[in-house]
Amino acid sequence: MFYLTTGIQMMLHNRVRLLLTMLGVAIAFFLVAAQSGLLIGWINTCTAIVRHAEADLWVMAEKAPAFDYGTAIPRQCLSQARSVPGVVWSEGLFIGWNIWHRQDGKRVNVQLVGLDKRCLGGPWQMQEGEVSCVLQPNTVIVDDLYRSALGFERVGQEFEMIGRHARIGGVSSGVRTLSACPFVFTSLKQAIQYDQRYRDDEITYVMARCAADADPVAVQHEMQRRMPRMEVLTTAEFATRTALYWMLETGVGITVVVTACLGLAVSIGITSQTLYAITQEHLSNYATLLALGFRRGTLVRMVLVQSLLLGLAGVLGGSALFFPAAMLSARTPIPLETTPLVYAVLIIVSLASCGVAALMSVRTIFHIDPVKVFHS
């Protein structure tokens, strides 16, 4: 393992350069982690209601591109879904765009969500009040994140949505929106009254829950067979469709992925440049070691150790920046989120990119002529 200590000592020979490189690699890792964190945060945000609704199946108008863009379907789909063997319950859900009139006269576009009797598809974290308050007349729930956007201060305040009163009956926590139009939750009945484009016998979605012993896919197929003019998706399929819409159709995801790739490229560039500079600076030392009987493989291991250590320093430094940033962003409309699997992949990709960065230096090692040592 002497190549390990020698590789480290070689790097430590120029500490200022090492420190600057570690800083650069750490910032590059943070950039990649932050971009992936944004991506995960956005995917979680745009699929949150779908995932938290506790439903197994969703019935919707054909080719609904995303949860936010569902269109009207007949209310009778509810009973049709309920009649499919294996279905325990089914509930309706409404979603539509609306206008929130603030008390200062400003208007804000919102996404109105109408909840059925069980209030499924509603907020999953409440700061004040109960979710069931939406069943009271003219009562809505808004999220704490959008206090300033919606101009509210407390429960009980009254606003208007297209000429109808809306009293704040509860405040949710962490129910974000990707469209920049805050969610406003109310009952299904009131939502249709607020919207005016829906008839009383229309809803946007039917959510259905399967029995524990039923196969959701089999139930899905049967439901689809019985409602051929509707589209029946599992929760996972609907969440994926919604995420793909926001990430691909709107260009949001592409931008984030491209920025993450740029971060990775910057990381490779910085590491590559530094490793190459270190190798060039120590060419005569490498030539000496070769002349003294060291194998090229040993010298290559020294370079790889250096690249891995730079990578690790980048991961540690970048993580030291990322996790506090993620904590700080947790209560903002744009959260940085990650999962153990994604973070592990990021670390592996980052270390692998450092390995790639070492290629030029490794190539140099293979071209060193030990006879050089006599001409130094």
Add this chain to the structure above:
Amino acid sequence: MKPVVEACDLSKHYGSGEAEERVLEKVSLRLSEGEACVLLGPSGSGKTTLLSILGCLLTPSGGELRLLGQPVDFSRASSLPEWRRTTLGFVFQHAQLLPFVPVLGNLHLVGRNAGLDEETLTKRVDALLEQLGLAAMKHKKPGALSGGQRQRVAIARALLHRPAVLLADEPTAALDWHTGQVVADMLVEQSRNSGAALLVVTHDTRLVPKFDRVFHMENGSLREVTTHSS
């Protein structure tokens, strides 16, 4: 005395046809254990090329080299580091110590690469540093040493794995006269003590009396000038 280096008709050519440059022409040489030899000659005469071939650093165009009676197979490039690691020791003009590790680290690195166990390595390092008057310097980095001290460390490094052949390229050229004399004396003394055959390339003819045999190289041809010990 047992021959440790047997070079027979070694030649080295660069290029081909009219552009061919013949650097070494059928050079034969035999060095025995404990022998201290010096190689003189003008610049460009082929001294370094011969040293590089004897040190298994350069592949000859023709001829044969045997070390410790075994032929060196230059066609198997992977076998050459093994000769350098176990049988050969080098002292270079500018010591060529690793600047980022202290004296002790420079010696340990080479010792470990030669496969010495920790106990043997520590004993040999301590003994060599003591013999070469470097015991107090062992924790210093090469940058903190004088040229003579660095060259003594290089001698210790070359002898650490007890090579059969010690090759030195202008070991005193970068030193003042007095320091050069001291280093040359140490080099000869240490190689004799260890039983290694020593071949020193130098321009400095004042060092000649210290050696048993003197070779002269000119235009790629080698001849022995005199043999003190005979």
